[in-house]
Amino acid sequence: MLQVPVSAGARATAGERIGWALAVAVPLAFLGVFFAWPVLTLLARGLAPDGALDLGGFGEVLARPRTWRVIGQTLIQATAATAICVALGIPGALVLYRRRFPGQGLLRGVVTVPFVLPSVVVGTAFHALVTTGGPLGGLNLDGTRTAVIAALVFFNYGYVVRNIGTMWCRLDPRAVEAARTLGASPWRAWRTVTLPSLLPAIASAAATVFLLCATAYGVVLVLGGTGAGTIETEIYLLTARYLDLRAAAVLSVVQLVVIAAALWVGERARRARQAHLALRTDVPATPLRVADAPALGVTALTICGLLVAPMAVLVIRSLRRAGHWTLANYADLSTTGGDNALLVSVWEAAGNSLRVAAAATAIALTVGVAVCLVLSRNPRRRLLARGIALFDAVFMLPLGVSAVTVGFGFLITLAPTGLTRSWWILPLAQAVVAVPLVVRTLLPGVRAIDPRQREVAATLGAGPGRVLASVDGPHLLRAGGLAAGFALATSVGEFGATSFLARPQGPTLPVVVYRLVGSPGAQNQGMGLAAGVVLAVGAAALMLACERLQASARRPTRSLAETGTSNTLRPAQVTHRDRHK
DSSP: OOOOOOOTTSOOOHHHHHHHHHHHHHHHHHHIIIIIHHHHHHHHHHHOTTSSOOTHHHHHHHTOHHHHHHHHHHHHHHHHHHHHHHHHHHHHHIIIIIEEOTTHHHHHHHHHHHHHSOHHHHHHHHHHHHSTTSTTGGGOOTTSHHHHHHHHHHHHHHHHHHHHHHHHTTBOTHHHHHHHHTTOOHHHHIIIIIHHHHHHHHHHHHHHHHHHHHTOOHHHHHHHGGGGOOHHHHHHIIIIISOOHHHHHHHHHHHHHHHHHHHHHHHHHHHHHOOOOOBOSOOOOEEOOGGGHHHHHHHHHIIIIIIIHHHHHHHHHHTEETTEEOSHHHHGGGSOOGGGOOSSOHHHHHHHHHHHHHHHHHHHHHHHHHHHHHHTOOOSSHHHHHHHHHHHHHTTHHHHSOHHHHHHHHHHHHGGGTGGGSTTHHHHHHHHHHHHHHHHHHHHHHHTSOHHHHHHHHHTTOOHHHHIIIIIHHHHHHHHHHHHHHHHHHHHHOOHHHHHHOOTTSOOHHHHHHHHHHSSSHHHHHHHHHHHHHHHHHHHHHHHHHHHHHHHHTSOOOOTTTTSOTTOOOHHHHHHHHHTO
């Protein structure tokens, strides 16, 4: 048997140390300037208004019964929506990513569109669905927690399906085939082989969805009103309506504690199941089978009943004005609306959204890839391992902080620098929001790489850059299309921080939709709904384009080892043989 020397104990060169130092320092500098500084400044305005720290606000705010009611509602709604998303998302991932059938690509786009819709548009669509006179008006769901949870599932179902599905379609099927050969039933093979391999991706997706549900704002305010308010909506009311920065700062700290606890639980669950998985980049999907009928039925009901119905209401309402069917709402998108409700046309705003989203995606991918490369390493020193765990938690914090806090923090902190008057303020703010999603999309696949593959590649003479390109590169490229799609979609649909930072002459499409829907007159409201449909179609097109890039990256490429001499041992073969020792 060929013995492969391992270079794990080799000292890092000066170039490697500089490279890894930059991979840590650049993302930390980005997060420090564009997230920590604004947020801490705003918190200081609330907790130390006179320059001296005053923690008396905690006792005052936490003594209010309303505070605990809001915290309880936040946890209940986020937990219920996350559990439903995971329960529905696993069969959805099987059908849409492990099976092959006509129209599969179109359905993948359909399940993704809700994730990028502006929350105000989704709230309006769900309200039309459940209000009196709507298709579900007889169920008395208007203003209830059930309607809010359904809308949160509508938003995040596609995220769960895509994250789990991306991992699932790369799992080496030979382990399942071996279990079936040994007599295991399909259900037992899935429960004992496939499910444990998917648990890291499930834990990662569930933690992210919980954060997104716990910080939801627009849809909660529109559908639930004050009766189903969350910490996020309460922070907005205290800040924008009552100017009570002290109470808002206290609730922001409470929200951070809740998010930190969720991150800790998610990380514990992921670590408990983390393993070096056998991943491939060329696992073909198989045709639908009879055994897939339950998963296919659940997925069909979810797509038709939960995803398509509200979107159909949105499209139908965009085609009606004053009780008549018409295309006038779409024809008016080239105008500034009734009574010049806008300073620019909807198409100009759409162009702004695309330019801002492209720049935000480039920033988020640059920062996110560097973070993933650092987090995917497994240092032997305990201190370094703890530092990487802290590094991971720090880059998830933007998901747990109120968009209102980030937007106000940008205005207060960066205004003296003149950056708030620059076009780059929006891409930077949106990149802060997109980086955690990019990291969580890329990380499961990169973490699952067997470190011995890197060691073997180095032993074969490859430099650090060649090792990254030949071992980590295919996995990053494979998931990079999905990460870019999520970053683009998130930036195109981002509304919270953008609503505070967008200039009147340069609004993005979600800001325009919000202004039109809130403006009086049938023309403005119809234009707002039509613009929402345009935004949904554009987001779907972006995701499908990224999926095509991802499919191109899936084509077999010649790896470092494959380009070597005939007696060169491929890292994957070493891994496989070592596992059977």
